[in-house]
Amino acid sequence: MERGKTLTVDLVLHNAKVYTSMGIVEAGVAINEGKIFRVAKEPNLPLASAESNLKGYLLLPGLIDSHVHLRDQQLAYKEDFSSGTAAAAAGGVTLTIDMPNNKPVTMDVKSLRERMNLAKNRSVINVAFYSAFPENLEEIHSILREGAVAFKLFLSQMIGGLDIEDDDALLQAFNEVRKRKVPIAVHAEDKGMIERMGEKMQRLGRKDLEAYLEVHSPEAERRAVQRAIQLVKKSGVHIHFCHVSSAVGLETILTAKDMGLPVTCEVTPHHLLLTSEHLKSYGIMALMDPPLRTKEDVEALWSALKHGFIDSLASDHAPHTVEEKESGSVWDARPGIPGLETMLPLLLTQVNEARLTISDLVRATSEMPAKILHLRDRGSVIEGCCADLVVVDMRREYEIDSSKFYSKARFSPFDGWRVKGKPVKTFVNGQLVMDEGEIVAKPGTGQIVRW
Numbered sequence: 001m002e003r004g005k006t007l008t009v010d011l012v013l014h015n016a017k018v019y020t021s022m023g024i025v026e027a028g029v030a031i032n033e034g035k036i037f038r039v040a041k042e043p044n045l046p047l048a049s050a051e052s053n054l055k056g057y058l059l060l061p062g063l064i065d066s067h068v069h070l071r072d073q074q075l076a077y078k079e080d081f082s083s084g085t086a087a088a089a090a091g092g093v094t095l096t097i098d099m100p101n102n103k104p105v106t107m108d109v110k111s112l113r114e115r116m117n118l119a120k121n122r123s124v125i126n127v128a129f130y131s132a133f134p135e136n137l138e139e140i141h142s143i144l145r146e147g148a149v150a151f152k153l154f155l156s157q158m159i160g161g162l163d164i165e166d167d168d169a170l171l172q173a174f175n176e177v178r179k180r181k182v183p184i185a186v187h188a189e190d191k192g193m194i195e196r197m198g199e200k201m202q203r204l205g206r207k208d209l210e211a212y213l214e215v216h217s218p219e220a221e222r223r224a225v226q227r228a229i230q231l232v233k234k235s236g237v238h239i240h241f242c243h244v245s246s247a248v249g250l251e252t253i254l255t256a257k258d259m260g261l262p263v264t265c266e267v268t269p270h271h272l273l274l275t276s277e278h279l280k281s282y283g284i285m286a287l288m289d290p291p292l293r294t295k296e297d298v299e300a301l302w303s304a305l306k307h308g309f310i311d312s313l314a315s316d317h318a319p320h321t322v323e324e325k326e327s328g329s330v331w332d333a334r335p336g337i338p339g340l341e342t343m344l345p346l347l348l349t350q351v352n353e354a355r356l357t358i359s360d361l362v363r364a365t366s367e368m369p370a371k372i373l374h375l376r377d378r379g380s381v382i383e384g385c386c387a388d389l390v391v392v393d394m395r396r397e398y399e400i401d402s403s404k405f406y407s408k409a410r411f412s413p414f415d416g417w418r419v420k421g422k423p424v425k426t427f428v429n430g431q432l433v434m435d436e437g438e439i440v441a442k443p444g445t446g447q448i449v450r451w
């Protein structure tokens, strides 16, 4: 399209403080056909069919949450594409990458296609998909052709068709993925160690939270990280470590980074803001895997984040019913908490308290997730990029109340926390999908993002 006075674009957002690569600038943003058409001062903005005044608000790239369990299908009682993407929109998240441990597991073209078809009609934000590894490694290529953006490997339990106890099989799979240059996201906990410790605790009749922490230990994380890194050395594949929680796990990753190996890592808001002391006071509702750690672990994560060593922040939104969370002992309870609606307000609060800079927030929640997943036209407010945006009010204070979540999982260890900084509008593909907490777009407004 040519620049000129007669041009009319779809939408102009006026008077915002816009987060750009040059810092925060007072500007307007013109949007056309779902893309950012221009970021400019008032006189240089084109005419528009629709306009919105964002005076007093900060405009950021929408969050790309690279660790989300949207469930649906046989797990729709926990969450479905409609409730999960509404939760995302409410939380300023414009693209979620869906994890494959579903029922059925996303691990071949058929199961991936089925999820894409469901998501297409039900989602209000954009959705992309991880796949677990197929049994037949040849299928890796057809899964990528179908549009999965990355693979997910659980080293704590076998999900998908790959025998995780066989290093040769892992190496073969890594070599296949290496040919296509997509990353493998890894849940790093050592299966053998977890099983041995678990059996020991069962024999001792232990059912307490402390026993869960001993089974899912920092050492189990470190060992799995170490094992994955050995395979990175042999294959050259890009490994993205999910939800790093311990100082020793982190240290092992940072050593590999120092060596120039292609590894990146992610941390969740709950591992940054809660410790195992919170787990003891909140009980099983705050149980997740990996679990909350000590104050020293949390400090190590913060220090790495401030030094730019943590590549991304992701929610690990893992919805369950309250009944499942409360059922029986720690060994029966489902690990995981919802996070899509709390991630951005919690992080903005950290910005307001000067523990986190706004540029570190944007880097870790938008820019780097886009880069890690090779989504070239996403994650920044620049001309030509997809118009996936979140408008935040940095001064708005409120209390987190899980009973108001769009997610079906209406519980949170952050319930009652006072936060300062709120997403007030979310735009996806140039369309307003959330306005002051209301979902204003139709299901199907979101698109499937393919590799």
Ligand SMILES: [Zn+2]
Binding pocket: 067, 069, 099, 316, 318
């Ligand atoms: Zn997860």
